[in-house]
Amino acid sequence: MNTRQEALAYGLSFPDTYQEAPFHDPNWQLVRVKGSKKAFLWTYERDGFINLNVKVSPAWRDFWRDAFASVIPGWHQNKDNWNTIILDGTVPDDAIRNMIADSYSIVTDSPTRRIYEAVKKIPKGKVATYAQVAELAGNKKMCRAVGNALHKNPDPSNIPCYRVVNAKGELSGAFAFGGSGEQANRLMADGIEVISGKVDLKKYAVEIIDGEITNG
Numbered sequence: 001m002n003t004r005q006e007a008l009a010y011g012l013s014f015p016d017t018y019q020e021a022p023f024h025d026p027n028w029q030l031v032r033v034k035g036s037k038k039a040f041l042w043t044y045e046r047d048g049f050i051n052l053n054v055k056v057s058p059a060w061r062d063f064w065r066d067a068f069a070s071v072i073p074g075w076h077q078n079k080d081n082w083n084t085i086i087l088d089g090t091v092p093d094d095a096i097r098n099m100i101a102d103s104y105s106i107v108t109d110s111p112t113r114r115i116y117e118a119v120k121k122i123p124k125g126k127v128a129t130y131a132q133v134a135e136l137a138g139n140k141k142m143c144r145a146v147g148n149a150l151h152k153n154p155d156p157s158n159i160p161c162y163r164v165v166n167a168k169g170e171l172s173g174a175f176a177f178g179g180s181g182e183q184a185n186r187l188m189a190d191g192i193e194v195i196s197g198k199v200d201l202k203k204y205a206v207e208i209i210d211g212e213i214t215n216g
Contacts, residue, residue, distance in 0.1 A: 001093045004029065004043045004050045010097060011041040014104045033108055040107040041100055046075070052085040052096070053077055054103035064099060071099075114138055115149040121213055122163040125191045126206045127199050129167050135208055162186040169199040 001007060008019060011031035020030050020039075031041040042053035053074050056064065064071045064083055068091045074082025085091055085099060118136035122128045128136070130143040137146070150161040162183045165171055171194070177183045184194040192204050199205075207215040 001096045002050070002087050002089055004045075007041065007043055007050065007052055007087070007096070007100070010100055011104075014101075017104075033104070036107070038107045040103040042077075050087040051075065052087065052100070053082050054085065054099045055081055055106045056083045056099070056102065057106060060102065064095075068095065111137065111139070111142060111145055112149045115142075115146050116153075116155075116159050119150070119159050119161055119164060122160060122206060123213070125204070126213075126215070127163050127165050127169070127187070127192065127201070127204050128206050129165060129169075129201070131167060132206060132208055133164055135211065136213070138211070160186075163190070165199055165201075169201040169205075171197050171199070 001010070008029060008031060011017060012019060016034040017031050018034060020032055021028060022030060027044050029043045030039045031043075032039045040055055042051075044051055044053075053076075058080070061080070061083060065073070070086040070088050070090045072084050072086070073079035075084045083099065085096055087096075114137035115133060118133050119128075121136060122133075130146045131140060133146045134140050134142045146164070150164060153159050153161045162177055171183045171187075177186070184197065187194050187199065192199060206213045
């Protein structure tokens with residue numbers, strides 16, 4: 001990867017992204033995430049080479065700088081959180097792609113996103129409690145956030161929040177899924193037995209070990 005076009009094309013291959021030149025200067029082309037409008041890839045020419053600024057976690061920041069002389073502390077940005085990749089041909093393509101992908105992940109990461117991704121992991125024929133979803137999302141203490149996120153589920157067709165029940169196996173109120181009995185109907189369509197508005201957690205709950213579902 002030696003050109004701006006290649007870098008921008010890869011950045012734009014991630015979901016919900018768009019290109020922008022915010023400084024009215026064609027030398028500065030950014031790729032942002034829709035909604036938050038956060039930039040995860042900055043491209044510009046400097047000293048005869050295309051440079052890429054990418055966000056980086058502290059755990060990987062120094063690793064990349066030590067691995068390649070052409071990965072330096074972020075130019076014109078917070079050097080604790082950004083690296084600059086100089087496209088001089090010395091940094092392998094897979095390393096550049098990994099750094100751009102990591103930058104996208106950092107910028108798009110949020111508790112709500114992690115909750116939705118966790119709910120997607122609940123397999124057909126199983127349920128998870130709010131606490132289990134919180135654990136899958138990386139924080140056992142955010143049960144209330146799980147409830148809030150599921151109440152605002154933006155994509156019910158792909159985020160099966162009807163598979164989430166409370167700590168007793170009880171279903172949500174009728175308002176949650178568009179009508180009385182709707183959650184029960186969906187669970188029964190999955191092959192789950194619902195008795196008096198309740199699911200047997202011993203029979204149907206997922207098992208989680210080290211943050212992953214083990215009985216899917």
